[in-house]
Amino acid sequence: MGTPIRTVKWVEKNEELAELLNRDDHLTLHPIDQGFEAEVVKLSSSDKSFVLKIWNKRSKPDVSFQYQLLHVLFERGLAVSKPLGWGINPNGEQVLLTTFDGLPIAEVDEKKMTEIANILSSIHQLQESELSNLQLPKYDFIDYFFPGVSEHADLNEALLSLVPTAKIEQKQIIHGDFHLRNILAENDRYTVIDWTNGQLGDLRYDFAWSLLLLKLYVSDWHADLFQSAYLSDHPILPKELAVFEALACLRWILLSRSGGVPRESNTLERVKGLISGNPFLSQFHFSKLNQEE
Structure with a gap:
């Protein structure tokens, strides 16, 4: 499986994601969870880890709003993951990339x-x-x-x-x-x-x-x-x-x-x-x- 973040059409992304996309680091993939509404995978580079959530089930939430909400909450110091970007993958599914914050x-x-x-x-x-x-x-x-x-x-x-x-x-x-x-x-x-x-x-x-x-x-x-x-x-x-x-x-x-x-x-x-x-x-x-x- 190729690096999925480079196949995503990113609607919004921050500087950290932009830098990650420009690097040659190979990202390893580790499935985390197959929930009722989405698939979640862990992406690891040489020095950092991220979480990619893919809404490939029937649920169609407003991921743009989630991205904005996480951004505001993170900036206010609340205990949430830092959002890096959201977009649409080649299958037409919404995706959200955040920091990896444990288990x-x-x-x-x-x-x-x-x-x-x-x-x-x-x-x-x-x-x-x-x-x-x-x-x-x-x-x-x-x-x-x-x-x-x-x-x-x-x-x-x-x-x-x-x-x-x-x-x-x-x-x-x-x-x-x-x-x-x-x-x-x-x-x-x-x-x-x-x-x-x-x-x-x-x-x-x-x-x-x-x-x-x-x-x-x-x-x-x-x-x-x-x-x-x-x-x-x-x-x-x-x-x-x-x-x-x-x-x-x-x-x-x-x-x-x-x-x-x-x-x-x-x-x-x-x-x-x-x-x-x-x-x-x-x-x-x-x-x-x-x-x-």
């Missing part, structure tokens, strides 16, 4: 959970006015996070009941899918990746989704540490948090029914426990929790 966090402890919570807090503290005239998109909450929910009568009933109670506020920049697989670690430095869902949204939902995933895939202990550290900067009333956790759980069930979330041996039992323990969900009956039921 997903494998293990977490109290210190790491606190630092991760502080990263999310710093993202939510950023004001739209600080984004150099970058226009953040604002989407309909249900249409964006619950596509196709109307085909699931039980989830749709619960969702339409909860959204008015939540009183969604789309005032802060949110990541939209903040979890451990989207946080890289290298030499005690953390980097948040995959900004496909970056938008103006409700920080309470962004936090609740992260908290839910910790409860489902890590442990309640780690989730409690994350919650305590985050809420010290962004207090959320218990009733508010409960309704947003309920919304996050509904989204997980919807994704689970299409096979869009990982499921471990105890995941369904954890989900059932969250449903029964949540005052906004316990009143509803859900016909199934995943596509196999």
